[in-house]
Amino acid sequence: MCREEILIIDDDPVQIRILCNILGDDFAIRFATSGKEGKELASTFPRPDLILLDINMPDMNGFQLCRELKTIEATKNIPILFVSGRIDDADQLLAFNIGAADFIPKPISPSVLKARVKTQLELVSKNKALEELAFTDGLTHIANRRGFDKRLADEIRRMMRDGKALSLMIIDVDNFKSFNDHYGHTVGDDCLKSIAQVMKKTLSRATDFVARIGGEEFAIILPDSDVEQSCLVAQNLLSNLADKNIPHCQSAQSDRVTLSIGITNQVPAKDLNYEQFFKQADQALYQVKRSSKNGYAVFSES
Numbered sequence: 001m002c003r004e005e006i007l008i009i010d011d012d013p014v015q016i017r018i019l020c021n022i023l024g025d026d027f028a029i030r031f032a033t034s035g036k037e038g039k040e041l042a043s044t045f046p047r048p049d050l051i052l053l054d055i056n057m058p059d060m061n062g063f064q065l066c067r068e069l070k071t072i073e074a075t076k077n078i079p080i081l082f083v084s085g086r087i088d089d090a091d092q093l094l095a096f097n098i099g100a101a102d103f104i105p106k107p108i109s110p111s112v113l114k115a116r117v118k119t120q121l122e123l124v125s126k127n128k129a130l131e132e133l134a135f136t137d138g139l140t141h142i143a144n145r146r147g148f149d150k151r152l153a154d155e156i157r158r159m160m161r162d163g164k165a166l167s168l169m170i171i172d173v174d175n176f177k178s179f180n181d182h183y184g185h186t187v188g189d190d191c192l193k194s195i196a197q198v199m200k201k202t203l204s205r206a207t208d209f210v211a212r213i214g215g216e217e218f219a220i221i222l223p224d225s226d227v228e229q230s231c232l233v234a235q236n237l238l239s240n241l242a243d244k245n246i247p248h249c250q251s252a253q254s255d256r257v258t259l260s261i262g263i264t265n266q267v268p269a270k271d272l273n274y275e276q277f278f279k280q281a282d283q284a285l286y287q288v289k290r291s292s293k294n295g296y297a298v299f300s301e302s
């Protein structure tokens, strides 16, 4: 397991050395000797898990830096612990009011510092786990609707900025009501789990994304992909599911479970919003459902 990383921001090299000596055995340490350098390092990927921040620095006061880091999306959730000899109540109150996680007075007690750092890191890791849970579908363990909404909005913005094409697929299991009625709800649940696995297996790029967005409805986001590439993914998905051979004796389309897929693809324009994009894929899906099911269609304006 890789070690958690602490960023020390302090203009005094002696102070940095003291903190490194206390924490260096348990954590990876980076340091900056000015507020400006600290701000850069805090925003650089991989970002630190925690920041120890001095108050008095020549170029930038620690309070000012803390305020700035708390307004930046990439750094706002990194816990900041002030380390300072200034321990009056007003300073401590100010530190907490601007988002500091803790305040460590000098002279530093090594064991107290370690304990406070550990407490903050545990809190971060619990928050991360909770957030992950909030974005995960309990049945299939892929992303849920909330995770999908966030990712789609992010990708629309990212592809708009980069001028690249984005694909969205809305996927619906065919005749799933009759599947449940015939095989029972538990087998229905297992079927949804298998479909989610097939979807994950079908996607090859790290940036591809799959979610369960409703009962028997799934979605796939393919960033930086054109129509041809997206159709290929849809064909692979249909054929991988056919290979999985999940029986459906009540289906009018096949004796196996099948899917209908609606696809929309475009370089997001400035005025494109989330709802429009989603609606396009949904319209394409409706077209497949109205015709033969077990297939895919691409949205077109005409």
Ligand SMILES: Nc1nc2c(ncn2[C@@H]2O[C@H](COP(=O)(O)OP(=O)(O)OP(=O)(O)O)[C@@H](O)[C@H]2O)c(=O)[nH]1
Pocket: 139, 172, 173, 174, 175, 176, 177, 178, 180, 184, 185, 186, 187, 188, 189, 192, 214, 215, 216, 289, 293
């Ligand atoms: N087992 C199981 N079934 C679910 C779940 N969520 C939704 N369903 C079922 O999925 C079925 C969807 O049925 P419909 O919307 O009528 O669609 P369909 O039968 O697939 O028909 P078409 O979409 O036209 O092919 C309903 O019977 C829901 O109860 C779930 O989590 N587990």
